[in-house]
Amino acid sequence: MKFNVRLEIGNYCNLKCPLCIRERGFVTKDMLNNLHLSLDDVKKFLPRRVLSFKSGKFPIKTVILSGAVAEPTLNPECIEIVEYLSRYVFVVIDSNGSTRNVDWWSKLGQTGVECGFGVDSIKPNNNKYRINSNTDKVIENMKAFAASGGKAKWKYLPYKHNEDEQEEQQRIAESIGAEFVIIQPRPAKNVPVDASKQFPEEKNVVHYVDNNSPHYYCKLFGTVGDYLIEISPEGIVYPCCMTAENIYCAYKDYFISGNTRVNPSEEYGKAYKVFKETIVPLIEDNGGITSLSLHHHRIEEILGGGFYQALVKSWENKYHYCKNNCVNGKYEFKADTL
Ligand SMILES: C[S@@+](CC[C@H](N)C(=O)[O-])C[C@H]1O[C@@H](n2cnc3c(N)ncnc32)[C@H](O)[C@@H]1O
Numbered sequence: 433m434k435f436n437v438r439l440e441i442g443n444y445c446n447l448k449c450p451l452c453i454r455e456r457g458f459v460t461k462d463m464l465n466n467l468h469l470s471l472d473d474v475k476k477f478l479p480r481r482v483l484s485f486k487s488g489k490f491p492i493k494t495v496i497l498s499g500a501v502a503e504p505t506l507n508p509e510c511i512e513i514v515e516y517l518s519r520y521v522f523v524v525i526d527s528n529g530s531t532r533n534v535d536w537w538s539k540l541g542q543t544g545v546e547c548g549f550g551v552d553s554i555k556p557n558n559n560k561y562r563i564n565s566n567t568d569k570v571i572e573n574m575k576a577f578a579a580s581g582g583k584a585k586w587k588y589l590p591y592k593h594n595e596d597e598q599e600e601q602q603r604i605a606e607s608i609g610a611e612f613v614i615i616q617p618r619p620a621k622n623v624p625v626d627a628s629k630q631f632p633e634e635k636n637v638v639h640y641v642d643n644n645s646p647h648y649y650c651k652l653f654g655t656v657g658d659y660l661i662e663i664s665p666e667g668i669v670y671p672c673c674m675t676a677e678n679i680y681c682a683y684k685d686y687f688i689s690g691n692t693r694v695n696p697s698e699e700y701g702k703a704y705k706v707f708k709e710t711i712v713p714l715i716e717d718n719g720g721i722t723s724l725s726l727h728h729h730r731i732e733e734i735l736g737g738g739f740y741q742a743l744v745k746s747w748e749n750k751y752h753y754c755k756n757n758c759v760n761g762k763y764e765f766k767a768d769t770l
Pocket residue numbers: 445449451452498499500501502503504526527528548550587589615616617618619
């Protein structure tokens with residue numbers, strides 16, 4: 433089994449997608465648009481030593497430049513970071529595609545990296561999910577990227593306002609050399625999904641949770657595919673995308689000013705309450721938030737360290753944040769341990 437690492441290289445974004453945790457009140461303005469990882473930071477977090485692992489305990493296969501709050505292409509050293517990582521591992525970028533200009537995208541394409549472009553609607557003034565995006569610009573950028581050697585994926589996120597566009601989007605994608613994939617959208621209050629459209633038969637649909645799987649595995653300790661580790665731009669190695677917003681709430685002061693105390697506020701709802709009661713104590717008992725930081729520890733120390741071991745052990749408990757997320761009675765819970 434190999435590791436995939438999802439690394440967030442900043443906390444800037446130019447859009448306002450309603451489901452993004454940037455927009456849902458968990459992450460406040462003072463925690464955003466103030467951090468870019470430098471190439472040196474990336475080399476420190478993921479040194480050549482770790483990226484060259486072909487075997488052993490943490491062999492890294494893919495680095496995905498994506499995350500919970502970032503548009504990676506806004507990072508000033510994005511291309512240099514891609515070039516560095518690509519020397520050792522497979523690199524994938526998730527982007528809204530509505531940044532920079534065609535010259536920049538052409539240069540990025542020359543690295544041969546794979547990039548998924550999140551497209552909303554091709555009708556004028558109809559970007560109701562990817563708010564502030566310009567689809568004409570996304571298509572021009574994707575075209576320049578693919579023409580210079582980049583592996584482009586056109587990611588179609590079908591909501592009600594663009595559900596009639598599948599064929600046309602696929603046609604344009606293929607005409608510019610991009611692979612067309614459908615992303616099963618998460619429902620958003622103001623941006624409804626057509627419930628009848630579940631795309632069960634189509635091959636090129638990406639499902640975030642495989643509802644057909646008899647077992648739902650923890651993303652961190654053995655998903656249906658490879659393992660996945662998340663790294664925030666502050667260097668925090670956290671368990672999975674579902675825990676992202678809770679980590680941000682629980683350690684709000686740390687993300688704003690470096691203060692390591694647990695946020696005393698209880699205001700973030702039921703899931704957060706369970707997170708605070710079952711996961712936060714495991715972090716606190718094992719050295720606090722800095723024990724998960726790549727500014728303080730090597731990645732092997734963090735993954736092999738007290739918190740992650742305690743997390744696996746804690747899954748024996750009935751009352752648990754992970755059980756609410758990953759075992760809802762429908763799935764048998766399985767976890768391979770590190
Ligand atoms: C939070 S985004 C960050 C990367 C980049 N800014 C972007 O939007 O692609 C991480 C991933 O979530 C996906 N995503 C965003 N909104 C989604 C939604 N409503 N349903 C499913 N996936 C979504 C994106 O396609 C991307 O792969």
